[in-house]
Amino acid sequence: MIGILLVNLGTPEAPTTPAVRRYLREFLSDPRVVEIPRILWWPILNGPILLTRPARSARAYRSIWLDEGSPLLVHSQNLAAGLQQQYDSRQPGTVLVRLAMRYGQPSVATGLRALRDAGCEKIVVVPLYPQYSATTTAAIFDAVSAELRNWRNLPELVFLRDWHQHPRYIDALARSVRAHWEQNGRPDRLLLSFHGLPARNVALGDPYRAECERTTELLINALGLQPEQWIQTFQSRFGPARWLEPYTSVTLQELGKAGVGRVDCLCPGFVTDCLETLEEIAIGGKEIFLHAGGEQLHYISCLNADTAWIADFRAILDERIPWDDKLLRSPAATATLPLENPPTKEAAP
Template identity: 55%
Template sequence: MPFATEPAYTHGSAERTAVLLCNLGTPDAPTAPALRRYLGQFLSDPRVVEIPRALWLPLLHGVILRTRPAKSAAKYASIWTPEGSPLATWTDKQAKLLRGWLGESGCNVLVRAAMRYGQPSIASGLDALKAEGATRILILPLYPQYSGTTTASVFDAVYAWAGRQRRVPELRFVNHYHDEPLYIEALARRVEAHWKEHGPAEQLVMSFHGVPERTLHLGDPYHCESRKTARLLAERLGLRAGRYQVTFQSRFGKAKWLQPYTEPTLIQLAQGGTRRVDVVCPGFTSDCLETLEEIAQEARAAFLQAGGQEFHYIPCLNDSPAWIAALSQVARQHLAGWPVQPADGAACARAREHALAGGAPS
């Protein structure tokens, strides 16, 4: 396989440092054809589905991709906005804000957003950074808790891209930040802001994305890191053990996944006399299908139909200042020792203001 042609190089040009902010991904549109493309890529990843390819791929292409896209498209349509996919919108805003915040702290680095599945792809993001002169790139997944199904899959995509390059940049990877104090603080402030407006619920449910239980027994740290995040958040909020629940959502297939499951737990709470619950999703840094449709719509309906009276979904961190501050701290920790161009304070302030207004930093 031939290696990629390198971008034009001008001798004496300054080398740049960059951050590639990586999220899971999203279809291009809430339509069956777009979902077929997206799910085809997502469910073909052996990190996501650890079933022998000879068994899984015929089932995927012969059954699942013929039936599931239309159902998934309807779900996506219920959360789609005039700007497009919420996950894509929030991730793009986070990248723009991060560049401004890093600039204000003296790190004048390039920042781009990329998706593991769908567009803009990780490969295209890395190509763009190289074209802008980046010779050092920090890979920063938007997954606070490490999992082989998510974080490692991002790294796989980066390694695959690097294997096609003639000149490979210096690369660093952020594995996790599930216990980063500023991340916990950002989550706590999100919950406290909601409580200030609505008052606290009888139960705070912390719902994390699920993974098959076998991954825990095979050594994946995701379950333990999710539990630690939940414990630290509860401690920061001053919640005793009986005031909060840790659950796992988004099951797929018939295998046993991490428990307790979110929706059955909500039903049990309602049937047991709990009148109001608040649900927060600490593992998701951007609102997306799993939070806006699965939790805010489906889980809400299940709780109310089981006898609950009031259900509140607390939005993800999205573009909250406390979250961007936490993300900036994580990036700075991992950029340490790499040279960065001196930052123009006034220009960085303008970039942050422009990003806050919804534009791209200049």
């Protein structure tokens, strides 16, 4: 049996100050996330940050919390369930899908052990980040490595690095934008907001910005937009250091002041909706834009567990799954579909 472990960033267990504090302590203690010497960072983290930020973040989480729980967890669970259903409908009993969180629960270690205990001799680890960064994708690799270090009998392992330029991913994004426009008309500007990263990280060799720009390039081409119809920005800036620019919040303020009436915002770096999309953009970004003079901000949801996207996602994964003679590749994985963005030589596997 083949195991697929989907791994997202993580979320607090509840929208409360203690739960958020536990989550932030684990998240911000990872040297992949904060590349500051521990001797300098530890007093800051355990002092002003963990004393003040959890209460503020808990209020933000409460504004988006679903009856079922955290949006990131709920949408990730639905994505995993949909993917499992896809495999069960064509190859029952051959693939087992599990979900894990890099920070919080269910943990990466728990997910890997569940697949091992179910008899999976081959495991495909899939970080739910389309664009690679050492702060995200590599952090998941670290967690996988830390767990497997304790195993005597290692599985055959496949680690999916990214899919930022895969035609099926680009097509799925383009479909979601077109569907929104068909129902609501077109905006004055389409804003593509990616999660930010300290500029220093990119200067040291992190490919994240280049992969975000490649996603943007392919999506804009698929939508047939002109330069004056769109803009790419980066959100979620934290601390005094310079982060990737232009900043989403500043750009929304400038667009409002410039008299731009309607902005539609899409976040192509997030597979599932979460605090950064629902609270920071759909609520906070809208307030910034309207206060600056804008008229409407429409947030276009992440792909989440959209049925067509799950089929596309499965096809992306099937290209990397180590199928053998007994687990033949499915028609969905081998069929040549009429894609709007045919693969290029640079396309990621």
